[in-house]
Amino acid sequence: MEILLPIAIGVLFGCGCYLVLRRNIVRVLLGIMLFSQGANLLLFAGAGLTPGAPPVIAGTADTFDGPYADPLPQALVLTAIVIGFAVLAFAIVLVLRAYQRGGSEDLDDFHHSEN
Amino acid sequence: MSDYSTSILPPAARLLVPVLYAFSIFLLLRGHNLPGGGFIGGLVLATALVLRVMVQPDKAPRLDLIVLAGIGLMVALIAAAVPLFLGQELFTGVWGPEFALPLVGKIKLGTVLVFDIGVFLVVTGVAAKILLVLLAQLLSGQTAPRRRS
Amino acid sequence: MPADSLLIALPLIIPLFGVALLLCLRRVPERYCLGITVGLCLLLTAASAGLVAAVVQDGVLVLRSGAWPAPFGIALVADRFSAAMVLVTAVIGLAGAIYAIGHGTAKFRGFFTPLYMALLLGVNGSFLTGDLFNLYVWFEVMLMASFVLVALPGGRPQLEAAVKYLVLNFIASAFFLVGLGVTYGIAGTLNMADLAQKFATLEDPGMVLTSATLFLIAFGIKAGIFPFYFWLPSSYHVTPTPIAAVFAGLLTKVGVYALIRVSTVVYTGQQDFIQSILLPLGILTMITGVFGAASQFLIPRILSFHIISQIGYMIIGLAFFTEAAIAATVFYIIHHILVKSNLFLVGGMVGRQLGTQQLKRTGGLYKTAPIMAALFLIPAMSLGGIPPLSGFFAKFALVQEGILLGHWIAVAAALAVGLMTLYSMIKIWNEAFWKAPPVERSAPLSRIPVTMWIPVIGLAACTITFGLFPGVFFEFAQDAAAEIMNPRAYIEAVLLPAELLDPGEAAAPAAAEAARAIEAAEGIGADAPAPAESAPDQPSLP
Numbered sequence: 001m002e003i004l005l006p007i008a009i010g011v012l013f014g015c016g017c018y019l020v021l022r023r024n025i026v027r028v029l030l031g032i033m034l035f036s037q038g039a040n041l042l043l044f045a046g047a048g049l050t051p052g053a054p055p056v057i058a059g060t061a062d063t064f065d066g067p068y069a070d071p072l073p074q075a076l077v078l079t080a081i082v083i084g085f086a087v088l089a090f091a092i093v094l095v096l097r098a099y100q101r102g103g104s105e106d107l108d109d110f111h112h113s114e115n
Numbered sequence: 116m117s118d119y120s121t122s123i124l125p126p127a128a129r130l131l132v133p134v135l136y137a138f139s140i141f142l143l144l145r146g147h148n149l150p151g152g153g154f155i156g157g158l159v160l161a162t163a164l165v166l167r168v169m170v171q172p173d174k175a176p177r178l179d180l181i182v183l184a185g186i187g188l189m190v191a192l193i194a195a196a197v198p199l200f201l202g203q204e205l206f207t208g209v210w211g212p213e214f215a216l217p218l219v220g221k222i223k224l225g226t227v228l229v230f231d232i233g234v235f236l237v238v239t240g241v242a243a244k245i246l247l248v249l250l251a252q253l254l255s256g257q258t259a260p261r262r263r264s
Numbered sequence: 265m266p267a268d269s270l271l272i273a274l275p276l277i278i279p280l281f282g283v284a285l286l287l288c289l290r291r292v293p294e295r296y297c298l299g300i301t302v303g304l305c306l307l308l309t310a311a312s313a314g315l316v317a318a319v320v321q322d323g324v325l326v327l328r329s330g331a332w333p334a335p336f337g338i339a340l341v342a343d344r345f346s347a348a349m350v351l352v353t354a355v356i357g358l359a360g361a362i363y364a365i366g367h368g369t370a371k372f373r374g375f376f377t378p379l380y381m382a383l384l385l386g387v388n389g390s391f392l393t394g395d396l397f398n399l400y401v402w403f404e405v406m407l408m409a410s411f412v413l414v415a416l417p418g419g420r421p422q423l424e425a426a427v428k429y430l431v432l433n434f435i436a437s438a439f440f441l442v443g444l445g446v447t448y449g450i451a452g453t454l455n456m457a458d459l460a461q462k463f464a465t466l467e468d469p470g471m472v473l474t475s476a477t478l479f480l481i482a483f484g485i486k487a488g489i490f491p492f493y494f495w496l497p498s499s500y501h502v503t504p505t506p507i508a509a510v511f512a513g514l515l516t517k518v519g520v521y522a523l524i525r526v527s528t529v530v531y532t533g534q535q536d537f538i539q540s541i542l543l544p545l546g547i548l549t550m551i552t553g554v555f556g557a558a559s560q561f562l563i564p565r566i567l568s569f570h571i572i573s574q575i576g577y578m579i580i581g582l583a584f585f586t587e588a589a590i591a592a593t594v595f596y597i598i599h600h601i602l603v604k605s606n607l608f609l610v611g612g613m614v615g616r617q618l619g620t621q622q623l624k625r626t627g628g629l630y631k632t633a634p635i636m637a638a639l640f641l642i643p644a645m646s647l648g649g650i651p652p653l654s655g656f657f658a659k660f661a662l663v664q665e666g667i668l669l670g671h672w673i674a675v676a677a678a679l680a681v682g683l684m685t686l687y688s689m690i691k692i693w694n695e696a697f698w699k700a701p702p703v704e705r706s707a708p709l710s711r712i713p714v715t716m717w718i719p720v721i722g723l724a725a726c727t728i729t730f731g732l733f734p735g736v737f738f739e740f741a742q743d744a745a746a747e748i749m750n751p752r753a754y755i756e757a758v759l760l761p762a763e764l765l766d767p768g769e770a771a772a773p774a775a776a777e778a779a780r781a782i783e784a785a786e787g788i789g790a791d792a793p794a795p796a797e798s799a800p801d802q803p804s805l806p
Contacts, residue, residue, distance in 0.1 A: 036438050039438040039439075040441065090411060097418070098420075102420050113498050182288050186288060
C-alpha cells in the first residue's frame, strides 16, 4: 500500500515537470498545479502512514488507545492545500488577464517585460 | 454567453440557498471539536451567495465583500491579541461560559470561537469575491483577447 | 510576561491591523489611506526599535503562541539579527510609504495600502518565526502580496512579469514543501531549535543532506542566487518605483536571511557541504549579476541586476562560515537594504523628472537638479564601495576575512565585481546626470513632490551615518554574528522546558494543560496551532 504513494508522487512530479516546460501558458499552469499536489502528497507521506487509526480520542476514553496517525502533517498539508488554492486562484485570473491583454498564450510572446 | 435561467436551476437554488445559509452557520458553530469550522462554513456561505447571483444576477451582495474580509481579519486579530492584554501569550484561548444549542450541540464561548468567526468572514468575503469576479467575466463573455484593430 | 511578548508581537500586529483597517477603508480616498499607512509604519519603526533595544539588553526573546511549549506550538524568536532585520524592514516600509504619496497609487484601485501592509507583515513574520512550516506560511503571505502588487497596474509588461514571477516562485514554494516533508519524515519536528538537536544525534546524514539541498534550492530561488535568479530582473523594473524599492530592499534578503538562519541553526553539522555548494554559487552570482547589469540601459533594470551581484557577496560571506564573515554579512545585508532601496527611489525621481528611465534618452540632470545628483551619488558610491560610505566597510570586512581564510578566487571575484559595480554606477551617473541633455526633449521637466525627497534624503542620511560611525554598527553586527554562530543560547531559549516557565504567570494553566495533552498524546497530538497561526492572510483550518 505504501509503495503506491511514492509512485503517485513520482508521476505527479514527472507530469508536472513536463507540463511546466511547455510553451503554452495554460499547460504551465496545470504543471505547477500537479507540482504542488505532488509536494503536498510528499509532505503527507513523509511522516509515515498509520492506516485506519484516526487521531481522535474515543468518546469514552481520556487518552489514545494504541497507535494513531500523526495529525500534524495532516494539518500542515491542509494549510499547504489552502495556500496553494489561493495562489492558483490568483494565477488563473492572472493568466486570463494576460491572455486578454496580450492575445497570446505562448510564453515566447511574453517578452514585453524584458525591455 | 452563459445562461443559467434554465427551468431546473432557479427553483432548486430558491430551495437550496436558505438551507446553505443555515448550514454554514451550523458548520461554523460546531467547528471547535467536531468536523466543521470557520473555513468550511465560510466556503459554504460563499457558495450560497454565488448560487444566488447565478440565478438572479441583480441580487449581488450589498455589502462590499472586500470590506467583509477586512472586518473578518480585524475580528480574528482582536481574538488573537486579547489574551496578550490579559497577561497571557498571543493566541491563548480565553474561555467563557458553555451552553447548549438545539441541533448544534454544546458551544463554548471564547476567543477561539471569535477567531473562527473572523476566519468565517474572511473566507466568505474572499471566496465569494473570486467566484463573482470569474462569474461576471463568464456572463459578459469577455474571455477572448481584446484585439486591437 | 507580556512586555517581551508584546514587543515580539507588535511587528506582526501593527501591519496585520493595517491590512484589516485599510481593507475596511477601501472607499476612503487614497491619500487618507496612505497617511494611515505612514502613521502605522512610524509606529512599526518605534516598536521595532524597542524590540532591538530589548534584545540587546536581554538576549534572545521568545514568544510561544498559545502558551504551547516550544516544539509543539509555534515559537516566534527575536535575536539581534532578526530584530535588526525587522527594524530595517520598518524603515524601508516607512520610506516607501512616504514616497508613494508623491508617486501616486491610482493604478492600484484602492488596494495599494492593504497589500503594502500585507507585504511588510509577511517579511516581518519570516524574520521572527522559529518554525520552518511557519516560515513557509509567512513566505506565502509575502509572495501573495507581492504577486498582486506586480500584476495590479495591469499593463501588458506587468501582467507578463507577474506570470514569470509567480510561476518561478510557486515552484520554489513546492521545493520548500518537499523539503519540509523530507525534514519532518527524518526528525518528526519542524521547530528549528528542536531540529538542531534531533539532527545532531542522527546517524545517517544522507537524508539530512537531501533536505538541506531542497531548502537551498527553495531559498536560493527566493534570494536570487546564481542559477535561479531569472525571475528577478524581468519583474522588478516593471513595478512602480515605491514597490520596486521595497521589493529590491527586502524580498531577496528574506531568502538570504532564511539561508543564514537554517544553515547556522539547523544544519550546523553539514557546514562542509553547505560551504562547498554556496561558495562557487556565490561567486557565480556576483559575476553573472554584474555582467547582466553592464549590458542594460534602463535604470531599474541595471539596479535589479546589481541586487543579484550584491546577493553574491552575502552568499560568500555565509559560505566562509566564520564569526567575522557572518558579522560582515549581517553588516552587508543591512547596508545593502538601505542603499539599494534608496537607489531605486532616486531612479524613480529621475524618471519622474525626465519622463523616462531609459539612459539613452536622459541627461543634463547635473545642471538642472544638482541636489538629486548628490543624492544619487551617495548610495551609488556606497554600493560601489567607496570610502567612507557604508559599502566600503561592508566589502572591506568581507574581503579581509576572505584573505585571512585564503579563499583567493572569492576575494578576486569580490574585488573585480566591486569595480564593475562602480562602472555601472558611473554609467548611470554619466548618462543621466553628467552628459548634455538630448536635443529633443519630449516633455518639460516635471516637479518632484516633497514627499519623494524626504525618504531619499532620510535613507542617504542612514548610509552616511553608517559610514561615519561604522564602529557602533560593526560591534552590533559582531554581537549578532556571535549569537548566530553559537546557536546554543537560541536553542535553549526556544526549548525552555514547560516546568521552567514562571508558574506565577497567568499563562501557566494553559501551559500545564498543554503539557498534559502532550503527555497523553505521547508526542504530537496537540491542537496543531500551526495552521491557526497562518490564518492572518490565508485562513486555513477547516
